[in-house]
Amino acid sequence: MNTSAPTTTVATTASAVADTPVITVRGLHKHFSSPTGGVLPVLQDIDLTLHEGEIVALLGKSGSGKSTLLRHIAGLLAPSTGTVHYRGTPVNGPNPGTAMLFQSFALMPWLTVHQNVELGLQAQGVEPVARRRRTLAAIDMVGLDGFENAYPKELSGGMRQRVGFARALVVEPDVLLMDEPFSALDVLTAQTLRNELLALLTRPESPTRTALLVTHSIEEAVQLADRILILGTDPGTIQVELRVDLPRPRNRRTRGFEALIEDAYECLTGERAELPPTLGTHDPLRAAAPLPHADLERLTGLLEELDGRGGSVELPALADALSYEVDDLMPLVEAAKTLAYARIRAGELRLTTTGSGFASADILTRKRLFAAAVLANVPLIATIRTLLMASDSGRLREHHITDRLRAGFSEHTARQQLGIAITWGRYAELFEYDARDGVLLLPREDHMAGTAGTAGDGR
Numbered sequence: 001m002n003t004s005a006p007t008t009t010v011a012t013t014a015s016a017v018a019d020t021p022v023i024t025v026r027g028l029h030k031h032f033s034s035p036t037g038g039v040l041p042v043l044q045d046i047d048l049t050l051h052e053g054e055i056v057a058l059l060g061k062s063g064s065g066k067s068t069l070l071r072h073i074a075g076l077l078a079p080s081t082g083t084v085h086y087r088g089t090p091v092n093g094p095n096p097g098t099a100m101l102f103q104s105f106a107l108m109p110w111l112t113v114h115q116n117v118e119l120g121l122q123a124q125g126v127e128p129v130a131r132r133r134r135t136l137a138a139i140d141m142v143g144l145d146g147f148e149n150a151y152p153k154e155l156s157g158g159m160r161q162r163v164g165f166a167r168a169l170v171v172e173p174d175v176l177l178m179d180e181p182f183s184a185l186d187v188l189t190a191q192t193l194r195n196e197l198l199a200l201l202t203r204p205e206s207p208t209r210t211a212l213l214v215t216h217s218i219e220e221a222v223q224l225a226d227r228i229l230i231l232g233t234d235p236g237t238i239q240v241e242l243r244v245d246l247p248r249p250r251n252r253r254t255r256g257f258e259a260l261i262e263d264a265y266e267c268l269t270g271e272r273a274e275l276p277p278t279l280g281t282h283d284p285l286r287a288a289a290p291l292p293h294a295d296l297e298r299l300t301g302l303l304e305e306l307d308g309r310g311g312s313v314e315l316p317a318l319a320d321a322l323s324y325e326v327d328d329l330m331p332l333v334e335a336a337k338t339l340a341y342a343r344i345r346a347g348e349l350r351l352t353t354t355g356s357g358f359a360s361a362d363i364l365t366r367k368r369l370f371a372a373a374v375l376a377n378v379p380l381i382a383t384i385r386t387l388l389m390a391s392d393s394g395r396l397r398e399h400h401i402t403d404r405l406r407a408g409f410s411e412h413t414a415r416q417q418l419g420i421a422i423t424w425g426r427y428a429e430l431f432e433y434d435a436r437d438g439v440l441l442l443p444r445e446d447h448m449a450g451t452a453g454t455a456g457d458g459r
């Protein structure tokens, strides 16, 4: 795995990265207040330099703080400690050198394409004649000539994001900040727009040649970036930097491309670092890694495929065999690792003995094995089961769990985590759930059998 410090960039056909720093982030630390009155550390010790002409991608699991970091660079958030500089000047408010591109396009529905694109120039006080000329040029540049008077609702998703490009680029920002700009688009449109954006950014005469891209897609990062920074979670720190020294245009089917995907994949799914002391806590719900959003049928399919291939396979080959994008495998691989069914070694996914036992078992045995695996490896589910076993009524209101989860997660993530735990717990037949009353319940036969057991009783 290439986790080395920066090396000299091999010349590529498209990017000319200079040594001049455009954005400098030093010692940035950010915490938010949690709804329960505690402190939620989100970013820690972030040092990052964005050089002129460089495209950098930020990859990391959900909640690792990618968007928060982007918003600091845009000057929309102030660090708790540390600094952000734009060409040597401290950023203490909206950063004048940046423009943002969002996943949701963020267009004003009541304004035409022309009016949407013109907004940024109006805000800069550009006089009307120049404004009109620059707006039309930007619309032309993104291929929307003829759609100047259309409203967003008349446009496809791809065309709306082209308006997003035009609106961001018309102000000729030094740095383009992008927050998952292609993730709301279908695969083919996203691919087309990625190529077009790259062409716009790498034109020698382009005033905007430096960019920071937040993405969940490893392939997108390898396709577009000169450098990939991978954030770890709890709190977000930059853990790995990968150089993408591949000439452009980049071909996904080349060995170099695939090797980088494997590296990034391993970094993202690798063993979790020890929790920092600031998060040290006795509440297992707070200290646990978030559960991945993995479909259990697919997880079983993945383990069967792995078993059928002798227990180990390279991730891109597995993605091909299952007709998934490599990125779609992420939550499944995470789930397999969480349950100790598989490990990643040198870009290969390898089945453990437990995983192999699960893959070759019949349906009923699988449920029993799955129950044992979640109780041993998923503190959230083990805690719910313990509380239910200890309760005379065999019932537990869900807010007891979400309240505790909120000490470490946002409201949204806490609810999402409970939802995943309910699905897994139900499949394992460890508990049931009454959505109408928001109550978790011990299965009737377990409740009847008495409440003396513990979470680790193996049922």
Ligand SMILES: Nc1ncnc2c1ncn2[C@@H]1O[C@H](COP(=O)(O)OP(=O)(O)OP(=O)(O)O)[C@@H](O)[C@H]1O
Binding pocket: 032, 033, 040, 042, 060, 061, 062, 063, 064, 065, 066, 067, 068, 069, 216, 409, 410, 413
């Ligand atoms: N204004 C806020 N107040 C409190 N918590 C916040 C705020 N903004 C973000 N967070 C929390 O900070 C953490 C990081 O959020 P952020 O959106 O930066 O992550 P991310 O890596 O971009 O996630 P995703 O990939 O899911 O978009 C999350 O736990 C989120 O709930």
